Amino acid sequence: MKPETDIGTPDLDPRRYWPLLRYLDKAGAAIAPLPDGLDDRDILVSLYRAMVTTRTFDQKAVSLQRTGRLGTYASSLGQEAVSVGVGASMHKHDVLLPAFRDHGTMLWRGVTMTEILQYWSGDERGCDFAGPREDFPVAIPVASQATHAVGVAMAFQLRKEPRVAVCIVGDGATSKGDFYEAINACGVWKLPAVFVINNNQWAISEPTRMQTATPTLAQKAVAAGIAGSRVDGNDVVAVHDVVSRALDEARRGRPQLVEALTYRLGDHTTADDARRYRDDAEVSARWQEEPILRLRNYLVGRDWWGKADEEALIREVRAEVDRAAEAYLALPPQEPTAIFDYLHETLPPSLAGQRRMVEDGDG
Amino acid sequence: MAEITLVEAVAMAQVRAMQDDPTVLVLGEDVGRDGGVFRATDGLLERFGPERVIDTPLAEGLIAGMSVGLAAQGFRPVAEIQFMGFVYPAIDQIVNHASRLRNRTRGRLSCPMVLRMPMGTGIKAPEHHSESMEAMFAHVPGLRVVIPSSPMRAYGLLLAAIRDPDPVIFLEPTRIYRAVREEVEDHGEAAELDRCFVLREGGDITLVTWGAMTRETLAAADALAEEGIHAEVIDVATIKPLDEDTILQSVGKTGRCVIVHEAALTGGFGGEIAARLADRGLLSLTAPVRRVAGWDTVMPLPRMEDLYLPSVARILKAARETVSYQ
């Protein structure tokens, strides 16, 4: 028999192998019956409310930064459906391992706005979440939280707890070894973990095509031997549906990778100017498919939402955000010695002298 | 009581820790069926099963990172990195996460993990298998860096490291893994961390060292004794946080100090000890502090590694010069 000489080009047509799940089209019209349980006014309004809250919070954080009252901040403008959809899919006792742009997920999990502001103002106390005590703080080194999720998921598996470690990474993060090491290990051990790729098309100035030659990021699951899927990340119904199912699967020992396609409408952070690398035309086109308007159109179309509802919601959310900002601005500073006090469980004697110098104001 | 090697003591401490505490897990490459390439985890899999003795994929970043996740969830992972030269992919996790999880969450999450790895020359291993990079870890706030120098101390210090509520880098000098046997009682008692051990008392000069270099240093002290020079030998054991009081006390008595380490001279931890002596012990010094260290070269391949390693002769020369300094 002749050896195959033509190794050919693999058929990587994403439409064939990695369909993009979507329920609401860009204008907010249902293109398929909504999944069981989600065809419900209260649930959809709670998702809508959480997205509006996230966006309002983001705007506040950016304006606090612009007026010198907050440090560098990474906004999630345009990505609210991924963030909220993931949070809403999780059970309370699951553990979140977020990237730095997942405010909507963290807020849904019970991290307070004040805590998030505190963190981005440079105060470690913001990571001492009063709510989800086991959730991880945001990971700044990109993709580094992915391997933590492996350990967390292994802890659940060892204790036979029906819990899932949920890790969110950006599209840029999938280029890092940590990401592959983590999904690979989850495949090997069949761990209860879900990895969500928040594919917002850009890693600072680098578009996704500079991170990978693969037509989808979901297909990276293949090499890890785990399940992968793709979802329209601007359709919160679809995100909720896909991620909920992924969590169910993971709870049964089938780790999952979900690629959610969305778009970063804002700058990378408040320290970035996206106009240096991105066309205005591209951005304004993307405003046509953003997630909040999409769901509002759907709700209005069902007669589940009206002008009065919208006005009341905006009022409430603004008041909530303003209260959180005021609480944040009124926080007393940390004690200077706090920089020593959480380094080890007990301070080694060799550090006591340095601590005393700070206490005495010799710092 | 059986006489055992350092690597057997490491295995014994892990057995003891796993017996005492069901949250202790051992993980790493080849730690299970194979019992570790140096046999430091020998017998653990048979005893504790695959849920507690976990062979990992070949990925050091994963090993360190998943240990952070396990530790945050209340387990006590004891992870093995096969050789120190392969720890670099894990540095991100150690420096950016393990060492600071407690601090950045104001104590909400902690990271009681141990990262064990063989270090140093002397077994004629291939490239990248023989480095001593302890100073790199010692520079990281929030880490403990522990280096045993005998089977007994390996047993006690490893137990202490596993029971410690914070991350510990536990460096095992391969050169003395099997070079000495010592009676080690499996009493389950931890040795004290953050403390130097005085291995030998003497009033003429203080020799400060750690890990495998304790052997050459003790040999040098023997030779000096024959010349009528009585050296005090200190095994630092936990290089970070450093027990500088024990070193200062000794130098207060002898007035003279030579620091011996295998790692390269520049930026080596000996420089830190010398600086502490300059800071707090200058007036008791009657001679400049000398360092005998590895050269500032790439760790040579095995044919030349003996040339790299500080020899007894080099230690002796430095000690004699220090003692006779006027």
Ligand SMILES: Cc1ncc(C[n+]2csc(CCOP(=O)(O)OP(=O)(O)O)c2C)c(N)n1
């Ligand atoms: C390991 C690492 N390298 C570089 C950076 C600097 N950096 C911060 S965010 C970012 C881009 C991340 O892109 P992506 O993962 O797609 O997430 P996104 O910012 O788009 O949400 C870079 C390069 C970092 N935080 N970590």
